[in-house]
Amino acid sequence: MRLSYNNKFQIKKTILLGICSLSSSMLLNDMQASASTSLMASGHVGVVGQATFGSPPVGSDFSAFRVPIGLILEAKPTDNLSLYLGIDYAYNNYPGPSIYLGQNSTTSKTDSTGTGSPMPFGNSANGSPYSQQVDNVYITQAYFSYQTAIGLLRAGRMPRHWGLGIYKNSEWTPYSGLPSTSDALSFTGDFNAFDVSAYYEKYSEGVGGTSNDSKGNAFTLEARLKSDPADAASSGVSQELGVLFSKFTHGKSNTTLNILDVYAKFYFSSFYIGGELLYPTGSTQSPNYQNLGSASACSYVQDGTTPGSITCVSQKISALAALLKIKYQIDANDSTSLASTEKAQKILGTEERKSSHVIGMWSGYVSGGNNQFNSPGTSGSTNDITAISMNSNIQPSFLMFNNTLPAVNGMPGGSLTNTTFVRLDYTYENPSFGSIGPVFVWGVLNNLNQNYNAQNTLCKNNTPSVDPNSPTNVLCVGGNSNLGFEADVSYRYTTLDRVTFGLDAGYWFVGNAWQVYNQSLINGVYGMRASVSTEF
Numbered sequence: 176m177r178l179s180y181n182n183k184f185q186i187k188k189t190i191l192l193g194i195c196s197l198s199s200s201m202l203l204n205d206m207q208a209s210a211s212t213s214l215m216a217s218g219h220v221g222v223v224g225q226a227t228f229g230s231p232p233v234g235s236d237f238s239a240f241r242v243p244i245g246l247i248l249e250a251k252p253t254d255n256l257s258l259y260l261g262i263d264y265a266y267n268n269y270p271g272p273s274i275y276l277g278q279n280s281t282t283s284k285t286d287s288t289g290t291g292s293p294m295p296f297g298n299s300a301n302g303s304p305y306s307q308q309v310d311n312v313y314i315t316q317a318y319f320s321y322q323t324a325i326g327l328l329r330a331g332r333m334p335r336h337w338g339l340g341i342y343k344n345s346e347w348t349p350y351s352g353l354p355s356t357s358d359a360l361s362f363t364g365d366f367n368a369f370d371v372s373a374y375y376e377k378y379s380e381g382v383g384g385t386s387n388d389s390k391g392n393a394f395t396l397e398a399r400l401k402s403d404p405a406d407a408a409s410s411g412v413s414q415e416l417g418v419l420f421s422k423f424t425h426g427k428s429n430t431t432l433n434i435l436d437v438y439a440k441f442y443f444s445s446f447y448i449g450g451e452l453l454y455p456t457g458s459t460q461s462p463n464y465q466n467l468g469s470a471s472a473c474s475y476v477q478d479g480t481t482p483g484s485i486t487c488v489s490q491k492i493s494a495l496a497a498l499l500k501i502k503y504q505i506d507a508n509d510s511t512s513l514a515s516t517e518k519a520q521k522i523l524g525t526e527e528r529k530s531s532h533v534i535g536m537w538s539g540y541v542s543g544g545n546n547q548f549n550s551p552g553t554s555g556s557t558n559d560i561t562a563i564s565m566n567s568n569i570q571p572s573f574l575m576f577n578n579t580l581p582a583v584n585g586m587p588g589g590s591l592t593n594t595t596f597v598r599l600d601y602t603y604e605n606p607s608f609g610s611i612g613p614v615f616v617w618g619v620l621n622n623l624n625q626n627y628n629a630q631n632t633l634c635k636n637n638t639p640s641v642d643p644n645s646p647t648n649v650l651c652v653g654g655n656s657n658l659g660f661e662a663d664v665s666y667r668y669t670t671l672d673r674v675t676f677g678l679d680a681g682y683w684f685v686g687n688a689w690q691v692y693n694q695s696l697i698n699g700v701y702g703m704r705a706s707v708s709t710e711f
Contacts, residue, residue, distance in 0.1 A: 223239075257321075374394070535602070600612060627652075
């Protein structure tokens with residue numbers, strides 16, 4: 176087992192934070208001998224096994240096994256001060272979801288001494304194209320929070336979440352990668368139903384538009400209007416409305432991003448509707464974006480003073496992602512509202528819950544670009560970058576959008592990109608046997624592969640092969656928009672001590688978007704997944 180950090184800056188910062196936290200705790204204990212320090216522990220454990228058969232683009236079979244473990248410690252030296260330490264580990268024999276914004280292999284530029292400078296938007300972290308790998312221990316939280324008379328002050332590596340989670344998602348799932356975190360200094364002013372937060376961020380994990388380099392930073396403002404969903408039964412409606420604006424900059428690659436994220440959630444007695452929209456704009460000269468721009472996006476130059484430097488043309492960024500979720504509980508009333516049903520599912524065992532029938536619908540859009548299908552350095556149709564991905568924790572289906580799919584340029588997998596989808600589901604829960612229900616998902620590509628023709632050398636000479644451990648698999652796919660249709664069935668049962676057993680099975684009627692040029696289409700994919708997990 177090895178400890179994994181992103182760079183020396185992160186190591187120094189984490190050590191410094193630990194020293195400061197320990198010193199603060201000891202000092203406060205000395206100054207307030209009469210105060211008792213409380214220590215609370217929470218965490219999660221899971222075991223997931225799954226097998227898929229005939230996965231595109233080459234009809235591969237895959238068996239997967241994953242054991243995620245996480246622990247969060249909270250110490251309260253005083254009533255106002257809390258110290259947090261979170262550690263995550265996962266054994267898995269399959270790759271986790273890709274990091275954001277394009278599939279590429281160039282992750283740094285190297286100076287004359289051979290020193291690499293990490294650039295934003297790379298799909299690789301420490302040589303790995305995925306967000307969480309075998310036998311790596313990650314510090315997901317290491318921060319303090321202090322409640323002042325005017326608001327909450329926090330500093331360190333803290334969890335981040337926003338809206339429905341298409342940008343930042345701190346919710347843990349046993350099937351996915353790390354939650355979003357941020358090394359930041361923040362202050363939140365809470366005005367009962369309204370709060371405002373300000374962040375100065377140096378690095379984020381699992382979030383698009385960030386950098387491992389200490390020179391990358393962001394200034395973020397969040398404003399939120401909220402009420403308690405548990406009050407929906409008495410007041411008739413509860414809501415949460417929010418807006419986030421983040422300005423990200425990275426000097427070495429002349430990258431500037433203005434990220435706007437707005438969302439709304441409404442709970443009625445039997446009905447829920449939530450929507451979120453993410454709109455990043457800006458420009459970059461990062462070499463990691465060369466495969467999303469023109470052939471001359473980056474060039475190797477030697478100017479006599481900085482041998483081996485890389486010069487990249489500036490590319491504009493303008494992308495869009497949106498997500499809509501709707502739920503309706505058929506048998507809801509004043510005592511069994513949809514909000515109370517969801518709350519019971521989070522804190523109670525199945526035997527303690529009431530019977531319910533819930534119909535749900537998801538609809539999502541995430542932009543892409545024709546030049547996403549290119550390999551690094553290959554000519555594209557425009558310098559503009561229109562590609563983005565949703566957070567990898569958002570997986571509408573078991574097979575079509577699955578974290579075991581290899582990373583293929585321009586195609587969705589563990590992270591959604593270049594895709595529009597619709598999902599319909601129904602869940603029946605009974606305290607005697609648990610919850611069960613079908614899921615139906617349909618998806619299409621938003622942009623096609625413009626190289627998909629006989630005249631293109633890549634397609635004409637293409638021999639389809641994929642490496643599941645590679646951050647870039649350039650295949651001649653994407654000649655049709657249809658990703659296909661999928662039918663799943665899911666079962667869940669939670670014991671009284673909060674252990675959840677899950678079974679998933681599905682069949683995917685693969686669409687022509689996955690057909691490799693001049694090759695037979697893989698028509699059907701099927702698979703099963705079993706899981707045991709708990710949060711404590």
